Amino acid sequence: xxxxxxxxxxxxxxxxxxxxxxxxMAQFQDVWVVDIDQGRIxxxxxxxxxxxxxxxxxxxxxxxxxxxxxxxxxxxxxxxAFVVIxxxxxxxxxxxxxxxxxxxxxxxxxxxxxxxATIVIxxxxxxxxxxxxFQQLRGVNPAAKLLFSPEFLREGSAVYDTLHPxxxxxxxxxxxxxxxxxxxxxxxxxxxxxxxxGVNALVMSSTEAEAVKLFANxxxxxxxxxxxxxxxxxxSRNLGTKNxxxxxxxxxxxxxxxxxxxxxxxxxxxxxDTKQLLANYLDVPNNLIAAIVDSNRTRKDFIAEQVLxxxxxxxxxxxxxxxxxxxxxxxxxxxxxxxxxxAKGIRVVVYEPNLKEDDFFNSRVIRDFExxxxxxxxxxxxxxxxxxxxxxxxVYTRDLFNES
Numbered sequence: 001x002x003x004x005x006x007x008x009x010x011x012x013x014x015x016x017x018x019x020x021x022x023x024x025m026a027q028f029q030d031v032w033v034v035d036i037d038q039g040r041i042x043x044x045x046x047x048x049x050x051x052x053x054x055x056x057x058x059x060x061x062x063x064x065x066x067x068x069x070x071x072x073x074x075x076x077x078x079x080x081a082f083v084v085i086x087x088x089x090x091x092x093x094x095x096x097x098x099x100x101x102x103x104x105x106x107x108x109x110x111x112x113x114x115x116x117a118t119i120v121i122x123x124x125x126x127x128x129x130x131x132x133x134f135q136q137l138r139g140v141n142p143a144a145k146l147l148f149s150p151e152f153l154r155e156g157s158a159v160y161d162t163l164h165p166x167x168x169x170x171x172x173x174x175x176x177x178x179x180x181x182x183x184x185x186x187x188x189x190x191x192x193x194x195x196x197x198g199v200n201a202l203v204m205s206s207t208e209a210e211a212v213k214l215f216a217n218x219x220x221x222x223x224x225x226x227x228x229x230x231x232x233x234x235x236s237r238n239l240g241t242k243n244x245x246x247x248x249x250x251x252x253x254x255x256x257x258x259x260x261x262x263x264x265x266x267x268x269x270x271x272x273d274t275k276q277l278l279a280n281y282l283d284v285p286n287n288l289i290a291a292i293v294d295s296n297r298t299r300k301d302f303i304a305e306q307v308l309x310x311x312x313x314x315x316x317x318x319x320x321x322x323x324x325x326x327x328x329x330x331x332x333x334x335x336x337x338x339x340x341x342x343a344k345g346i347r348v349v350v351y352e353p354n355l356k357e358d359d360f361f362n363s364r365v366i367r368d369f370e371x372x373x374x375x376x377x378x379x380x381x382x383x384x385x386x387x388x389x390x391x392x393x394x395v396y397t398r399d400l401f402n403e404s
Contacts, residue, residue, distance in 0.1 A: 031068070107137060317380055
């Protein structure tokens with residue numbers, strides 16, 4: 001496929017998933033981005049990423065790109081061949097399920113505004129969701145076409161992972177020629193964005209594709225939990241965690257990825273995806289999936305106890321973000337540590353340059369870094385940074401391999 005075959009593609013949601021896909025795909029297709037935030041729309045039109053990501057900035061300023069941005073869903077999807085839904089689906093703790101209301105609303109509106117478009121869900125959803133939504137759409141629009149295509153993006157590397165996908169997966173809710181053709185074409189569009197000619201593209205049922213996403217992220221969470229529990233054991237027994245991990249990971253069957261201890265898995269995906277997968281196991285026997293979710297809570301309890309054992313009067317939280325080069329601190333593991341420490345009546349101060357507010361959950365935000373260091377008896381940092389080298393003696397971290 002060449003740029004001569006440009007199609008109109010609408011991407012709904014200008015978060016990490018939607019914006020990285022839109023920025024890269026706009027080099028080959030006519031892309032429209034829709035978001036509910038006018039500020040985000042203005043930045044995209046100005047060639048500036050509303051998310052802290054220099055790679056997205058570069059692609060938004062590429063001379064090859066054909067990208068528009070608007071608040072108007074109806075305008076964006078008119079005559080679109082594909083409409084990609086990448087709206088957030090946060091996990092609802094009370095319902096023990098993803099809140100898919102934004103996906104529902106967009107899909108129903110698109111089916112009304114542009115009944116010939118193929119709708120592709122990129123948002124993470126429960127297993128079986130796409131097939132159920134497909135039946136709803138067919139009740140309104142008998143010609144509705146719906147697919148599910150999971151994303152496998154790492155925070156801070158979204159564009160790179162779009163260009164170098166580990167695999168491309170597209171799922172259809174029914175086996176018929178029309179959906180199979182659409183699934184194959186969308187896989188080709190994603191391949192066109194890739195720099196890896198040999199990337200594997202799998203077409204399967206949408207329910208299987210949904211399961212791939214949740215099981216993949218839960219496996220990564222399990223690996224993080226394993227090395228965190230190894231670290232908890234080693235620290236409790238005064239053993240060298242780094243030596244143990246290095247020895248374990250020399251086994252080529254294990255490898256040295258996802259092995260750096262942390263305060264627990266967090267971020268956009270792993271906490272909600274593991275809980276959603278566990279909810280899907282409601283009537284299925286399991287031990288391991290439940291243990292992964294429980295392990296993350298236990299790890300945060302352990303870390304908080306280690307900090308409290310040092311009897312600090314003031315604990316400094318260095319950065320709320322999950323990774324360097326990111327502005328996301330949603331569900332970051334260090335927040336769990338912070339809450340546990342505050343629950344014991346210990347004063348907590350926060351250093352987070354991305355925060356505009358003067359306090360965070362009733363803890364003072366200190367913007368002057370020197371003041372922050374001086375005010376903190378102990379500095380808790382999920383990942384070590386060169387800024388902390390001069391106060392390393394009062395930094396508590398489990399970052400053993402100096403990874404971002």
